[in-house]
Amino acid sequence: MTDTDLGLALPLPVASAELEDRLARRRSAPAQALSRPGPSREQVARILELGARTPDHGKLFPWRFVVLGADSRAKLAEAFTPLAQNQPQPDKARAVLGKLTAAPVTILVISSPVPSQKVPVWEQQLSAGAVCMNLEHAAAALGFSTSWITDWYSYDADALALLGLTEGEQVAGFIHIGTLAEPPLERPRPDLSVKVDYRD
Ligand SMILES: Cc1cc2nc3c(=O)[nH]c(=O)nc-3n(C[C@H](O)[C@H](O)[C@H](O)COP(=O)(O)O)c2cc1C
Numbered sequence: 653m654t655d656t657d658l659g660l661a662l663p664l665p666v667a668s669a670e671l672e673d674r675l676a677r678r679r680s681a682p683a684q685a686l687s688r689p690g691p692s693r694e695q696v697a698r699i700l701e702l703g704a705r706t707p708d709h710g711k712l713f714p715w716r717f718v719v720l721g722a723d724s725r726a727k728l729a730e731a732f733t734p735l736a737q738n739q740p741q742p743d744k745a746r747a748v749l750g751k752l753t754a755a756p757v758t759i760l761v762i763s764s765p766v767p768s769q770k771v772p773v774w775e776q777q778l779s780a781g782a783v784c785m786n787l788e789h790a791a792a793a794l795g796f797s798t799s800w801i802t803d804w805y806s807y808d809a810d811a812l813a814l815l816g817l818t819e820g821e822q823v824a825g826f827i828h829i830g831t832l833a834e835p836p837l838e839r840p841r842p843d844l845s846v847k848v849d850y851r852d
Contacts, residue, residue, distance in 0.1 A: 678792060679836040683751035683799035686830030690756025695794050699829070700759070703787035706779060710768060714776035715783050715824065718760040718816070725753045731814050732805050739804050748803050755799070755828035759787055760815065763822045780824035787827045797836070799828040 691699060696719055708714060720728070729749045736745035752758075763780035765773045788798040805811035806823035817823070 674792065678789075679838065680788070681797035681799045681828075681830070681832050681836055683801050683828045684754045685832055685834070686755035686797060686799060686828050687833065688756050688831060690830045691791065691794060691796055695796075696757060696759070696829075699787060699790040699794060699796075702790035702793065703759075703783055706783045706786045708779035708782075709775045710771040712766040712768060712771060712776060712779075714763065714765045714771075715780040716762050716764050718762065720758040720760055720826075722753070722756065725758060728805075728814065729753050732808075732811055735805070735808055735810050738808070745804050749805075751799075751801055751803065751828070752805075752826065755830040757829045759827045759829065761787065761824040761827060762815075762817060763824045765820055777822070777824070780822075784825040784827055791827070791829045796829050797832045800825045801828060802826070 700717060700719075704713075729752050732749055732752075733746060736742050736749070739745035761780060761784050763777045765776040768776075784800055788800060791798045802823055802825055805815075806826075812821075812823070815823070
């Protein structure tokens with residue numbers, strides 16, 4: 653899809669039992685269980701291209717990505733380690749850094765609201781969340797498992813500076829991508845009878 657495709661008629665949805673089944677049984681991975689193979693550089697680019705096809709009010713594209721390979725995440729985990737001391741449970745905060753470094757590839761999704769008279773920041777942040785979910789679907793389409801994590805370092809000012817976030821930006825998620833050796837186990841799902849109000 654390029655700018656020259658603007659205005660091109662896109663296909664209408666067609667029922668797909670395969671897609672329906674995959675959505676019905678999709679499940680995140682435990683981050684620490686994600687191992688190789690991960691997506692190649694070309695596959696990461698494709699995952700980003702698909703993931704960024706996400707609704708956002710006003711076409712502001714109020715998010716950006718940082719693709720983190722193993723080396724950059726190892727350095728981040730090292731730099732975050734002394735910051736764990738400031739957390740209420742330092743040992744636990746240090747331990748969860750293992751989730752940051754396990755997967756072959758990670759896409760950091762940064763909510764980056766754009767000044768707008770028309771579109772509230774909340775809606776721009778929702779779009780960043782939608783991008784995270786869409787990246788997970790895109791990675792799944794290419795045969796990879798994912799884990800969407802934030803953890804304490806997404807809310808620590810010093811850690812955010814190390815990640816390169818600027819004023820007004822927030823971490824929407826670290827999308828860890830790789831392959832699971834064992835199938836994930838089902839978890840509780842919401843009782844929709846108490847969540848849905850059908851109205852005529
Ligand atoms: C915004 C957001 C942040 C999350 N942060 C964490 C986290 O820091 N640590 C964690 O263990 N799980 C975290 N999770 C939960 C995992 O993504 C979890 O694997 C997921 O909710 C499982 O959902 P699924 O079974 O539908 O795939 C987060 C989820 C979301 C949506």
